[in-house]
Amino acid sequence: xxxxxxxxxxxxxxxxxxxxxxxxxxxxxxxxxxxxxxxxxxxxxxxxxxxxxxxxxxxxxxxxxxxxxxxxxxxxxxxxxxxxxxxxxxxxxxxxxxxxxxxxxxxxxxxxxxxxxxxxxxxxxxxxxxxxxxxxxxxxxxxxxxxxxxxxxxxxxxxxxxxxxxxxxxxxxxxxxxxxxxxxxxxxxxxxxxxxxxxxxxxxxxxxxxxxxxxxxxxxxxxxxxxxxxxxxxxxxxxxxxxxxxxxxxxxxxxxxxxxxxxxxxxxxxxxxxxxxxxxxxxxxxxxxxxxxxxxxxxxxxxxxxxxxxxxxxxxxxxxxxxxxxxxxxxxxxxxxxxxxxxxxxxxxxxxxxxxxxxxxxxxxxxxxxxxxxxx
Amino acid sequence: xxxxxxxxxxxxxxxxxxxxxxxxxxxxxxxxxxxxxxxxxxxxxxxxxxxxxxxxxxxxxxxxxxxxxxxxxxxxxxxxxxxxxxxxxxxxxxxxxxxxxxxxxxxxxxxxxxxxxxxxxxxxxxxxxxxxxxxxxxxxxxxxxxxxxxxxxxxxxxxxxxxxxxxxxxxxxxxxxxxxxxxxxxxxxxxxxxxxxxxxxxxxxxxxxxxxxxxxxxxxxxxxxxxxxxxxxxxxxxxxxxxxxxxxxxxxxxxxxxxxxxxxxxxxxxxxxxxxxxxxxxxxxxxxxxxxxxxxxxxxxxxxxxxxxxxxxxxxxxxxxxxxxxxxxxxxxxxx
Numbered sequence: 191x192x193x194x195x196x197x198x199x200x201x202x203x204x205x206x207x208x209x210x211x212x213x214x215x216x217x218x219x220x221x222x223x224x225x226x227x228x229x230x231x232x233x234x235x236x237x238x239x240x241x242x243x244x245x246x247x248x249x250x251x252x253x254x255x256x257x258x259x260x261x262x263x264x265x266x267x268x269x270x271x272x273x274x275x276x277x278x279x280x281x282x283x284x285x286x287x288x289x290x291x292x293x294x295x296x297x298x299x300x301x302x303x304x305x306x307x308x309x310x311x312x313x314x315x316x317x318x319x320x321x322x323x324x325x326x327x328x329x330x331x332x333x334x335x336x337x338x339x340x341x342x343x344x345x346x347x348x349x350x351x352x353x354x355x356x357x358x359x360x361x362x363x364x365x366x367x368x369x370x371x372x373x374x375x376x377x378x379x380x381x382x383x384x385x386x387x388x389x390x391x392x393x394x395x396x397x398x399x400x401x402x403x404x405x406x407x408x409x410x411x412x413x414x415x416x417x418x419x420x421x422x423x424x425x426x427x428x429x430x431x432x433x434x435x436x437x438x439x440x441x442x443x444x445x446x447x448x449x450x451x452x453x454x455x456x457x458x459x460x461x462x463x464x465x466x467x468x469x470x471x472x473x474x475x476x477x478x479x480x481x482x483x484x485x486x487x488x489x490x491x492x493x494x495x496x497x498x499x500x501x502x503x504x505x506x507x508x509x510x511x512x513x514x515x516x517x518x519x520x521x522x523x524x525x526x527x528x529x530x531x532x533x534x535x536x537x538x539x540x541x542x543x544x545x546x547x548x549x550x551x552x553x554x555x556x557x558x559x560x561x562x563x564x565x566x
Numbered sequence: 567x568x569x570x571x572x573x574x575x576x577x578x579x580x581x582x583x584x585x586x587x588x589x590x591x592x593x594x595x596x597x598x599x600x601x602x603x604x605x606x607x608x609x610x611x612x613x614x615x616x617x618x619x620x621x622x623x624x625x626x627x628x629x630x631x632x633x634x635x636x637x638x639x640x641x642x643x644x645x646x647x648x649x650x651x652x653x654x655x656x657x658x659x660x661x662x663x664x665x666x667x668x669x670x671x672x673x674x675x676x677x678x679x680x681x682x683x684x685x686x687x688x689x690x691x692x693x694x695x696x697x698x699x700x701x702x703x704x705x706x707x708x709x710x711x712x713x714x715x716x717x718x719x720x721x722x723x724x725x726x727x728x729x730x731x732x733x734x735x736x737x738x739x740x741x742x743x744x745x746x747x748x749x750x751x752x753x754x755x756x757x758x759x760x761x762x763x764x765x766x767x768x769x770x771x772x773x774x775x776x777x778x779x780x781x782x783x784x785x786x787x788x789x790x791x792x793x794x795x796x797x798x799x800x801x802x803x804x805x806x807x808x809x810x811x812x813x814x815x816x817x818x819x820x821x822x823x824x825x826x827x828x829x830x831x832x833x834x835x836x837x838x839x840x841x842x843x844x845x846x847x848x849x850x851x852x853x854x855x856x857x858x859x860x861x862x863x864x865x866x867x868x869x870x871x872x873x874x875x876x877x878x879x880x881x882x883x884x885x886x887x888x889x890x891x892x893x894x895x896x897x898x899x900x901x902x
Contacts, residue, residue: 325683330649337681341673347639348674351646351654358602358628359650378669381639388634543684544718546742549770549817 217430217462220437223490225498232431234441241505247284247436248500249514251493254280254304256518260525261303261317265471269529271322274301278434278466281492282398283308285439286366289394289447295352296335297345297367301398301465305368309335313521314528321533324540334363343373346382346395353391353450364450366394366443372403374417383458387424392450394443395458398433400465405478421458433461434492437499464490537563581762583731584754587617587693589762590735591655595625598653601739603630605640605657605693614659615695615754637663641670641692645678648688653739661696661708668713675744676719691738691745696724697788697838699752699885701878708875709787709839714746715815715848721769722815724748726790728758730773730813733766741769750787772819774826778808781832781863781898784823784849786812789836789886796888800895807895815845823849824856831862832898836886841869863901868894 218232237243258277265273276283279301287308290296298305306316311328318327319338326337336352339345349367356363373379374397386393397417401408414420421428427449431442439461446457464487468475475484500506541548541556548556581589595601603621605613609632612619621630633640637658644654658664664671671692678688698707715722721743725731731749738745767773775790776797783793790811797807810826812819827833833853835846846867853865868886876884 319681325681329685330682331685336649337678337686341669344638344642344669344673347642347670348646348649350639351643351648352650353646354643355647355650355652358652365646377666378638378642381634381636382642385634385636385639385643539683543680543682545679545721546687550820551817 217432217460218438218442219432219435220441221435221495221499223495225495225502227499232438232441234437235444238437238440238444241500241503244437244496244500245505245510247288247440248493248496248506249517250284250288250308251280251436251496252514252518253521254283254308255493256522257304257307257313257525260522261313261320262467262471264317264525264529265320270317270320272470272472273303273317273320274470275465275467276301276304278487278491279398279400279463280304281436281439281496282396282433282461282463285436285443286368286396288440289443290364290366292334293361293363294334294447295349295363295365297349297352297365298335298338299342299345299368299370299373300338300340301370302338302368306333306335306338309333311335313525317529321529323533323535325543343369343376343379343382346373346378347385349393349395350382350386350389350391353386353393353456354389357389357392362451364392364394364447366396366447369395369397370403371397371399371401371408371411371417372406373397374420375411383420383424383426383456386456387426390453390455392453393456394446394450395456396443397458397460398463399460400463402465402469402479404469404473405475407478416460418458418460424458426456426458428458428460430460430462433463434490434495436492436496463492579759580757581728581760582755582757583725583728583749584615584617586728586732586760586762587735587749588619588621590732590739591618591621592624593763594655594736594739595621595629599629600651601629601653601655602647603655603657604633604644606633606635606659606663608632608657613657615751617693617695617749617754618657637665637667638670641667641675641690644690644692645670645674645688648690649678649686653689653691655691655693655739658692658694660702660706661694661710662705664692664694664710671714671720671746672717676717679743680719687742688744689742691735691741691747693735693747693749695749695751695754697750697752698875698881699788701881704875704877707881709837709870711746711748711815712839712843712845715845719744720816721745722748723769723813724750724787724815725813726750726753726775726785726787726811728756729760729764730766730811732760732762733764734769734813736763736765737769745769748787752788753791756791770814770817770819772822773811773813774808774822775811776807776809778806779830780805780807781834781895782808782810782823782826782830783834783836783891783895784810784812784827785836786815788838792886792888793836793891796891796895799888799892805895805899812849818849818852820852820856823853827853827857828860831860833857833861833865834868834891834894834898835865836868836891838870838886840872841867842872844869863898866894866898
C-alpha cells in the first residue's frame with residue numbers, strides 16, 4: 191500500500207469508523223490513470239465520446255495549462271501580486287465551463303482563473319484582481335461570471351440567489367458554483383446547499399477536492415470519506431468523480447446541469463483531484479507534504495491521461511500536438527506583452543464606485559487626497 | 567412613486583409604524599414585480615412583528631416567502647437575486663439574529679459595486695428590528711447600527727416616526743445601493759395620522775423634530791421620542807432644546823448637524839446602543855471638528871451602558887430616558 195493512494199488511505203485510516211463502505215466512495219471514472227477506459231466505468235452519452243469533441247476538450251486542457259503556467263511565470267516576474275495555480279485541476283476547469291451555456295452563471299474562486307479565460311474573458315482582464323487592484327477587471331453581467339471569490343464558500347449563497355432568480359423569472363439559466371475541499375467546512379457551504387435544495391434552485395455545486403486547504407490536508411478537514419456524501423443530508427444527488435478524467439467530468443456535469451435546467455434542483459459534485467503547485471507563490475508546500483506525493487499525482491495528470499486515450503484512438507498525433515503547442519505559445523506571448531507595462535492607477539476612482547452617488551463625506555476625502563497629491 | 571399619486575392618497579388615519587412599513591412593502595411590491603420579500607416567518611405568519619402580514623396572500627409565495635433559518639444564506643441569496651435583477655427586501659428577525667449574516671454583508675453586500683467597478687450594483691434592503699424596551703430576553707434587544715455604519719458601501723437608516731418609516735423604506739427600496747433599514751421595534755406600535763403614500767425626504771437628510779435655541783439633542787430611532795419628552799420638560803423650565811432626528815446614519819447629514827449645533831452651541835448625542843465606540847462618538851467627533859469654536863460646552867453623549875444588553879427586569883436602568891438626557895442638558899447649560 192502507499193500512503194499516496196487515496197483509496198488505500200481510506201482503507202487504512204478510515205475503514206473502522208467510515209459511515210459508508212470504501213468501495214462506494216470510489217470516484218466515477220471513464221479513463222484509468224494511464225488513459226485506458228476502465229472496466230465498469232461511467233458510461234457517457236455518445237456525443238461526449240465523439241473524438242472531435244474530445245480533441246476540443248484536450249485543446250482546452252492544454253490551453254488552461256499554458257495559461258496557468260504563464261500566470262505562474264508572471265507572478266515570478268512581479269507582474270502579478272499573487273497567483274493561486276490550478277495546475278493538475280484543469281479537467282475541472284474545462285468541464286465546468288463547457289457544461290454551461292451563455293445564459294448560465296459561473297461562480298469561481300480565486301483558484302479558477304483558468305475557468306475565466308476559458309469562458310472567454312481576456313487574460314489581462316481576468317487577472318486584474320491578482321495584479322493587485324481592487325476590482326475584478328471584467329463585467330460580471332456581460333460574462334455571466336461573478337468576481338472570483340476569496341472568503342471561502344461565501345459565493346455559495348450567491349449561486350442560490352442567481353439560480354432562484356432564474357427560476358422565479360422563468361429563465362432556463364443555471365448557476366455553477368466552484369468550491370475547494372476546505373470550503374466544505376464553512377457554514378456558508380452548508381447553508382447554500384441546504385437552501386438550494388429547499389428552493390430546488392437550478393444550481394450545481396462543484397467541489398474540487400484537491401486534497402489541501404493551503405497546508406491542511408483533507409483528513410484534518412473532514413472525518414468523512416466522501417465530500418459528496420454530504421449531499422444526501424441536503425436531499426440532493428451527490429456524485430464523486432475523478433476530477434482528472436475529463437470524460438467523466440463532462441458526463442457528470444452534463445447530467446447535473448441538465449437536471450438543474452429541467453427543474454430537478456441542485457447537485458453536489460465532488461471532483462477528486464490534486465493541487466500540484468503550492469497554495470500560491472507565497473506558500474511553501476515542502477513544509478507540509480512530500481515530493482513523492484506530488485509525483486504520484488503528476489502520474490495521474492489530466493492532460494496526459496486524455497492525450498494517451500486520444501492518441502490510442504488516432505485522434506491525436508505529433509502534428510496536432512505541435513499545432514496546439516504553437517497556439518498556446520502565441521496566446522502566452524500575447525499575455526506577456528499585455529502584462530509588460532504596469533497599468534496606471536487613478537486614486538480618484540477609489541471613491542467612485544463605493545456608492546451609486548458619492549456621499550458628501552467621500553467627496554471631501556477625495557478632495558483631501560487630491561490636495562495631498564498636488565502638494566507632492 | 568408615480569406622478570399624481572398624491573391626489574389619490576388615502577385620507578389620514580391613525581396608523582402604527584408596523585402597518586406603515588407593511589404598506590411601504592405592499593406598495594413597492596405592487597409597483598415593481600422585481601421587489602421580493604423573504605426571511606424567517608415572513609410568509610404565512612406575517613413575521614414575528616406582523617410587519618409582512620398579508621403580503622404572501624396578496625402577492626403569492628414567489629414574491630413573499632419563508633426561508634430556512636440561515637441568515638448568511640438569506641443575505642447571500644438576496645445578493646445573487648439582486649445581481650440577476652431582482653430587488654430583494656430581506657428580514658433579519660431580530661437585531662442579534664443578523665450576526666450570522668455579517669460576512670455576507672461586509673464582504674459582499676457592501677463591496678460588490680466597488681469590486682465590480684460599478685458594474686454590479688446590489689439593491690438589497692435589509693430590514694432589522696432593533697433596540698430594547700420591549701421586555702425581550704437576551705439576544706432580542708441589541709442596537710447593532712454601529713457595526714453596519716462602520717462599513718463603507720452600505721446606507722444605514724432608521725425611522726423614528728410613522729411617516730418616515732413608510733417614506734424611508736420606499737426610498738431604501740428605490741435605492742440602487744444596499745440599505746440597512748433599522749426598525750425601532752419599541753416604536754412598532756406608535757401611532758400617527760399620516761396620509762400614504764408619503765415621502766419625507768431622501769436618504770441622507772436629517773429632520774428637525776423640534777426647534778430650540780439652547781442646546782441640540784442629536785438622536786435617532788428609539789431615542790427620538792425620549793428626546794422629545796426631555797425637550798417638553800425642559801421647556802417648562804425655560805430651556806428650549808432642538809431635537810435633530812438623524813434618521814440616516816450613512817450618509818450622515820453633517821450640514822444639518824452643523825447648522826443646528828452651530829446655532830445652539832451645545833450638543834448632546836443620544837442613542838440606545840453601547841456608548842463606547844458607538845455611533846455617538848462619530849457624531850461627537852464631527853461636531854468637534856466642525857463646530858468647535860461655536861461650542862459653549864463640551865459635546866456629551868447619553869448612550870446605553872457599556873454592558874451586554876440587560877434582561878427585561880434590568881433594562882430600565884440601561885435605557886437612556888428623559889431624566890438622563892436632562893441631566894446631560896443641565897451639565898451642558900452649566901458649562902457655558
